[in-house]
Amino acid sequence: MSKMRGVDAFGKLWKRREEFELHGVGRVAALSLPNFVKAKKTQRDKDWPMIRRLIEADVARAPSRMPSIRCRFWLQECRSYELLRDLARRHPELARRVRRPALRAAITGDPARTAALLRNEEDRERHQDRLYWAPVRSAGTACRGCVVTARISGGTNDVPSAIAETVNHLVDEYRRHCLWFLRDDYYPATDEERLRVLAYIQRHGDRSAYMRAAEVRRWLLRTSSAASAAS
Numbered sequence: 001m002s003k004m005r006g007v008d009a010f011g012k013l014w015k016r017r018e019e020f021e022l023h024g025v026g027r028v029a030a031l032s033l034p035n036f037v038k039a040k041k042t043q044r045d046k047d048w049p050m051i052r053r054l055i056e057a058d059v060a061r062a063p064s065r066m067p068s069i070r071c072r073f074w075l076q077e078c079r080s081y082e083l084l085r086d087l088a089r090r091h092p093e094l095a096r097r098v099r100r101p102a103l104r105a106a107i108t109g110d111p112a113r114t115a116a117l118l119r120n121e122e123d124r125e126r127h128q129d130r131l132y133w134a135p136v137r138s139a140g141t142a143c144r145g146c147v148v149t150a151r152i153s154g155g156t157n158d159v160p161s162a163i164a165e166t167v168n169h170l171v172d173e174y175r176r177h178c179l180w181f182l183r184d185d186y187y188p189a190t191d192e193e194r195l196r197v198l199a200y201i202q203r204h205g206d207r208s209a210y211m212r213a214a215e216v217r218r219w220l221l222r223t224s225s226a227a228s229a230a231s
Contacts, residue, residue, distance in 0.1 A: 052079035
């Protein structure tokens with residue numbers, strides 16, 4: 001799984017997990033609410049109403065006295081004018097220390113400006129999410145293009161060779177930065193070697209390299225599984 005935008009690595013998220021009892025299942029672990037809210041700041045329309053409802057529910061069920069870190073989280077992430085205004089009234093000292101234009105507008109009693117600033121926050125996060133995942137989509141499009149071209153030119157049996165060519169292209173592109181320990185003329189000859197090379201690129205490359213190698217790896221595993229099932 002690719003690393004989610006805006007949150008820490010899995011190890012840190014696991015340390016901050018929240019656990020609860022699920023009827024019929026037992027005790028389960030999940031992302032803490034602050035981390036879950038960060039992970040939900042995506043370009044998808046359905047995620048933003050969810051953020052609003054989760055924070056409103058958290059505030060509604062909270063006891064009268066809560067740690068300041070939780071109250072700060074509410075003031076930083078709340079998505080409605082009414083609740084922002086009420087939270088600022090209940091925690092005035094803390095609200096003055098939170099740097100957030102939408103909160104300032106709510107404190108002054110301006111619902112229209114608060115709504116506009118909340119929308120600006122959402123638009124900014126959507127834009128950042130599109131930029132973050134662009135390398136994955138680019139790699140996926142390129143890999144799918146190779147597969148489609150192979151099917152048109154030579155039939156379904158050429159799909160694995162198209163992916164092999166894509167892996168070789170990545171080897172050429174990242175040989176200097178990620179594969180310096182391999183021979184200068186090395187290219188993987190088997191699917192096992194291709195998977196190993198892709199893992200090297202993911203381990204030693206930047207985020208773009210990681211995303212591209214991960215997408216090609218998914219296609220390689222998919223075609224390998226299909227070939228195994230057909231044999």
